[in-house]
Amino acid sequence: MSLTIALIGNPNCGKTTIFNALTGSNQYVGNWPGVTVEKKEGRVRDNKKIKIVDLPGIYSLSPYTPEEIITRNFLLNGHPDVILNIIDASNIERNLYLTTQLMELNIPVVISLNMMDLVKKQGTQINISKLIHTLGCPIIETSALKQTGLTELIEAIEITKMPPKMPLFDTNLESSLKEIQNELKNITEEPLQRFYSIKLFERDVHMMKQLELSTDIHQKIETIISTHESSLEDDSESILTNARYEFIESIVQECVKKAKDSQLTIS
Ligand code: BGO
Incomplete structure (x- = not known):
C-alpha cells in the first residue's frame, strides 16, 4: 500500500537533513502552484511505496505567509496519510506550538524528536513515554546529524493509523x-x-x-x-495563543527536566 507523508517542522529543526537521509537521490524538485515556493518530494530509499512531501518550514498554521497557507492547504486537501512532524528537541517548547495545531487535523502524526544528540549533550532529560502518553502519538528520538533513529521513524510511519489526542484548553x-x-x-x-x-x-x-x-x-x-x-x-487570537502555550507549558513541566534543574537537585 502506498503512503503519502507530509513532512512538517519549524525552520532549522533538521527537516532537510532528515528528508535527504530518508530519500537519498530519489527526489523531485518543483514549485507549489501559483507561488515561487520550492516543492520537494521524494521516495523513501528502503520503501519506495512511501512518498514524502517536504512542506515549507513554518512556526504556525496561521494564514499570514504563503508557506503557512501552502502547508495547511496541503494538509486539508492533499490527503496525506501521515504527518511526520520534526521537532527540534533542544527547543521543544517553541516547536510544540506547531505540533498542537497539527494535532487538531484528525490526521495520524508521527513525531521525530530530532537533535537528541544536542539534548543529551546539554544534559536535558525528556520523558519520552510520558510525552507519548500525553500527545497520543508515536515519538521517535532522532539525530539527523548522526543518522540515528531513522529506521525506527520509517517503521512508525508504516504502522501509524490513528490520529493523536486533541489538545484541550481551559x-x-x-x-x-x-x-x-x-x-x-x-x-x-x-x-x-x-x-x-x-x-x-x-x-x-x-x-x-x-x-x-x-x-x-x-x-x-x-x-x-x-x-x-x-x-x-483580550482579542480572540491572543486568547488562543495563550491557551496553546498553557497547554505546552503543562506538557513541558511534566516531561522535560532541564540540566539546570538536575544540577540544582544534585547540589
Ligand atoms: C548546519 N543534530 C544536530 N546536532 N544538528 C542537526 C541535526 C541533529 O539531529 N539535524 C540537523 N542538524 P536543516 P531545516 C550547520 O547546516 O536540515 C543541523 O531548516 C552549518 N551549516 O546540520 O537545514 C544541520 O531544513 C554550520 O546545520 O534544517 C543544520 O529544518 C554550522 O541543523 C541545521 C553548524 O538543519 C539545520 C550547523 C553550514
Missing part, C-alpha cells in the same frame, strides 16, 4: 469552541469541526471564506467570540 475556551462547533454541524465533517471552530474563533478570513457561512451563522459565531473576548478583555 473550560471557558472549550465551551466557546463547543458553541461554535455546534453551529458547524451541517457545514463540515465531524472530525474537522474542532479544527474549523478554532480557526473561526481566531477569525481566520480564509477559513470563513472557504466555509461559505450564511450571514446568520456568521453573526452567531461573532457573538460567541466577542462575548468571550469581553470577558477576558
